[in-house]
Amino acid sequence: MYDTIQELVAASMSQNKPISEIMIEQEMAKNSATRDEVWSQMSKNLDVMAAAVKRGVEGDGVFSKTGLTGGEAVLLKKYREKGHTLSGDSMVEAVQNAIATNEVNAAMGVVCATPTAGSTGTLPGVLFVIQDRLNLDRDQMIRFLFTAGAFGMVIANNASIAGATGGCQAEVGSASAMAAAAAVEVAGGTAEQSSEALAMALSNLLGLVCDPVAGLVELPCVKRNAIGAGNALIAADMALAGCTNKIPADEVVTAMDKIGRGLPRALRETGIGGLAGTPTGVKMKMTIFGQSVDVS
Amino acid sequence: MSGNYKSVFDIIGPIMIGPSSSHTAGAVAIGRAANRIFGGIPEDITIHYYESFAQTHKGHGTDYAIISGILGFEPDDKRVPDALDIAHEQGIKIKFIEEAGDSPIDHPNTAVCELRKGDREIIVSGCSIGGGTIEIRDIKMDGFHIKPKGPLPILLVQSENGGNSENLSDKLQKINTINHHAQYDAPGKGIMYEYDLENRLKQKDLSQLASKDTKMVYL
Incomplete structure (x- = not known):
């Protein structure tokens, strides 16, 4: 197991292997598994992601039980068809994929948590748009997921990927950083550029709190995945252009952990502070759960 | 970490x-x-x-x-x-x-x-x-108060006659890494051995570790 991003990047460079390959070999060694077993499990995860992205834009879309979220991936798809997007079709497609996935999650559909269910749309948001942009084949898409997972493991083991512990920066922030690093690899960038992309993506989302209205993974979680995906693409492009974060990736991860520990409990997935605590947020909670919380 | x-x-x-x-x-x-x-x-x-x-x-x-x-x-x-x-x-x-x-x-x-x-x-x-x-x-x-470090996998083995701890540890060490090991007593219930492991155990390993006079819980 790699303790730091620096070690992961150094291993990739000294062994002259992409990070995806290092991750696959580690997984095989750790679980005495064959390459086929490891590969096919990831392949299954990819299928689940693809199915959620697709399901979110079928018909009128999917809606959660509460009605707080749903149908907006379809709105984005229709908007794109008019061809007048401000940030470009790829960016809005990434947003559509991210929102579709989290709408399926909020509607209690089947998703692949990457790294969490609340942040489940960020990775597919990026992956399926660069599949189109870069004509990725299935093998490259599976490798994207191994690379994202390798970086995600370092973040999870050194900081946190739970909103209750570290706020949304630990969930969507981590997902965005993982997606940025993996996008760089499949786009032909170096392991160092992946690390820079991760550092920039995570730096941009530091401090993001977890403030779900009524404690539901709906508002603002669904749309935070849109920014997670967009931010990942921007960070990946900056890294591929040669921009650097100046503060090393491992130090950004440590900063994220410290910020998370410093957040008050009301802003760590308790549904009390932030947007959950706005008059409208409180009203929504009352409408959904009523005054008294019955616990039978 | x-x-x-x-x-x-x-x-x-x-x-x-x-x-x-x-x-x-x-x-x-x-x-x-x-x-x-x-x-x-x-x-x-x-x-x-x-x-x-x-x-x-x-x-x-x-x-x-x-x-x-x-x-x-x-x-x-x-x-x-x-x-x-x-x-x-x-x-x-x-x-x-x-x-x-x-x-x-x-x-x-x-x-x-x-x-x-x-x-x-x-x-x-x-x-x-x-x-x-x-x-x-x-x-x-069952009368035991077990306090694992937390991370899974955890293997709990209850032995009524108290035996075979070394044997089991040896077997486990050959196929896995033991991160933490503890044992607990309960009157009339024998001894509970707790193993916090590094890697997941395969089904075949579990059946090899099982024996007649022990009860196992694998988490």
Whole structure:
């Protein structure tokens, strides 16, 4: 197991292997598994992601039980068809994929948590748009997921990927950083550029709190995945252009952990502070759960 | 570094029914651990929630998730959202309690599960640390009070005559890494050995470790 991003990047460079390959070999060694077993499990995860992205834009879309979220991936798809997007079709497609996935999650559909269910749309948001942009084949898409997972493991083991512990920066922030690093690899960038992309993506989302209205993974979680995906693409492009974060990736991860520990409990997935605590947020909670919380 | 996340599939995965990996998939996993420790399905369940779990269990579907696990369902089982109804149909009594105090095991996503059937009761304290990964930090079963470090996998072996600890440790060391080892006594119940392991055990390894005079629980 790699303790730091620096070690992961150094291993990739000294062994002259992409990070995806290092991750696959580690997984095989750790679980005495064959390459086929490891590969096919990831392949299954990819299928689940693809199915959620697709399901979110079928018909009128999917809606959660509460009605707080749903149908907006379809709105984005229709908007794109008019061809007048401000940030470009790829960016809005990434947003559509991210929102579709989290709408399926909020509607209690089947998703692949990457790294969490609340942040489940960020990775597919990026992956399926660069599949189109870069004509990725299935093998490259599976490798994207191994690379994202390798970086995600370092973040999870050194900081946190739970909103209750570290706020949304630990969930969507981590997902965005993982997606940025993996996008760089499949786009032909170096392991160092992946690390820079991760550092920039995570730096941009530091401090993001977890403030779900009524404690539901709906508002603002669904749309935070849109920014997670967009931010990942921007960070990946900056890294591929040669921009650097100046503060090393491992130090950004440590900063994220410290910020998370410093957040008050009301802003760590308790549904009390932030947007959950706005008059409208409180009203929504009352409408959904009523005054008294019955616990039978 | 905590080293809790040991597999790429802890990060890319699990495949699950939404909406929350920590409060839904993780809750299923805590429930499944309780199911294994109990060794089946109880007649009576009380769940104590703390901190984020206490505040948001309803919104996240934690109730049906944890009961799904206690019923033995996987996180992606289609029956997960209906688990409360399924349990009620089986006549299982269920109570959820939102505790106001701090988590007794020092984590914001804590559930303490009491499972009862007849005279037997077990209490399992678990926390969901993110992405569906859990820790089990406290177990009370059959007179033993077990306090694992938290991260899974954990192997518990109860030996009524107290024997074979060295033998078992040797066998485990050949196929795995033991991160932590402890043993507990309970009058008339023999000795409980706890092994916190680095890697997951395969089914064939588990059957090789099993013997007639021991009871094993693998989490």
